[in-house]
Amino acid sequence: xxxxxxxxxxxxxxxxxxxxxxxxxxxxxxxxxxxxxxxxxxxxxxxxxxxxxxxxxxxxxxxxxxxxxxxxxxxxxxxxxxxxxxxxxxxxxxxxxxxxxxxxxxxxxx
Amino acid sequence: xxxxxxxxxxxxxxxxxxxxxxxxxxxxxxxxxxxxxxxxxxxxxxxxxxxxxxxxxxxxxxxxxxxxxxxxxxxxxxxxxxxxxxxxxxxxxxxxxxxxxxxxxxxxxxxxxxx
Numbered sequence: 001x002x003x004x005x006x007x008x009x010x011x012x013x014x015x016x017x018x019x020x021x022x023x024x025x026x027x028x029x030x031x032x033x034x035x036x037x038x039x040x041x042x043x044x045x046x047x048x049x050x051x052x053x054x055x056x057x058x059x060x061x062x063x064x065x066x067x068x069x070x071x072x073x074x075x076x077x078x079x080x081x082x083x084x085x086x087x088x089x090x091x092x093x094x095x096x097x098x099x100x101x102x103x104x105x106x107x108x109x110x
Numbered sequence: 111x112x113x114x115x116x117x118x119x120x121x122x123x124x125x126x127x128x129x130x131x132x133x134x135x136x137x138x139x140x141x142x143x144x145x146x147x148x149x150x151x152x153x154x155x156x157x158x159x160x161x162x163x164x165x166x167x168x169x170x171x172x173x174x175x176x177x178x179x180x181x182x183x184x185x186x187x188x189x190x191x192x193x194x195x196x197x198x199x200x201x202x203x204x205x206x207x208x209x210x211x212x213x214x215x216x217x218x219x220x221x222x223x224x225x
Contacts, residue, residue, distance in 0.1 A: 004152070032211045043201060043216035044153065087152050091211055097166060098214065100152030 001026055004101035006088050012107045017078045021104045023071040023088030032091035033064055035073050038103065039084045047073075047086070078108045112136065114217035116202050122223045128190040131220045134183070135204030141165075143214065144177055144187050145201040153201055159185065189222075197224045 006023045013019050025033075033050035048055065050062040050071055061074040071088055088101035115134040123129050135142050141160050145153035156175065158166040161182040170177070174193070179185040189196055199219040205212040 008150075043218055045216070046213050049211075089152075096211070097155055097158065100154070102150065102152050 003027060003099045004088055004090050006101040006104045008102060010105040010107050013078055014109055015078055015080060018076045019078055021073045021086055023101055025069050025090045028069060030090045030092060033071050034089040035062060036087040036089055037084050038087055044087055080108050082106060083108045114202055114204055114215055116217035116220055118220055120221045123192055124225050125194055126191040129192055130186050130188045131200050133185045133202030133217060136215055139204035139206055141205045142179055142185050143203040147199045147201055192224045194224050197222060
């Protein structure tokens with residue numbers, strides 16, 4: 001079983017749509033959680049951290065369910081510029097190492 | 111503020127040849143990481159340095175890969191000899207400190223093709 005699992009997609013949605021991505025992780029001792037964004041042929045960049053209480057940054061909302069070992073990202077009012085791969089990232093217990101999922105690809109069409 | 115610099119951006123070699131990649135992290139960042147990203151996968155950590163010491167190299171194929179960060183600033187990653195399965199993007203990242211979460215900033219990567 002992979003340490004971090006994501007649906008690879010692609011999710012093909014029209015502009016203005018709401019889209020949600022899910023991610024599961026295997027290590028119950030994981031401490032920190034993040035979503036990174038990676039544009040085609042570019043480097044990953046931090047989108048947002050994910051907190052137990054949930055957090056929102058503009059059109060983006062992240063949720064964490066520690067009991068189910070599940071992380072989600074919700075994007076509202078999708079823009080063409082949101083087209084990218086979204087990487088779910090988990091930080092290990094004592095190692096501080098980041099474990100990346102394989103990513104979920106989002107395509108927003110006009 | 112300048113970002114993480116990497117060179118070369120692209121490299122094509124034949125199997126069994128050697129190749130080296132260079133990385134210069136963000137100024138003042140103590141922690142440096144090398145990742146391998148195979149097409150369709152997320153980045154996988156190869157090695158992690160804190161200043162010039164190795165913190166984690168558990169996923170580095172040490173029979174063919176080596177890395178150093180001699181003066182605690184820039185770093186080189188070498189593959190010798192290369193195999194077909196080494197074709198990937200090699201990403202360097204840096205962060206301010208190690209023993210807490212600090213955002214990792216990635217360089218543009220070196221795209222390696224092994225023929």
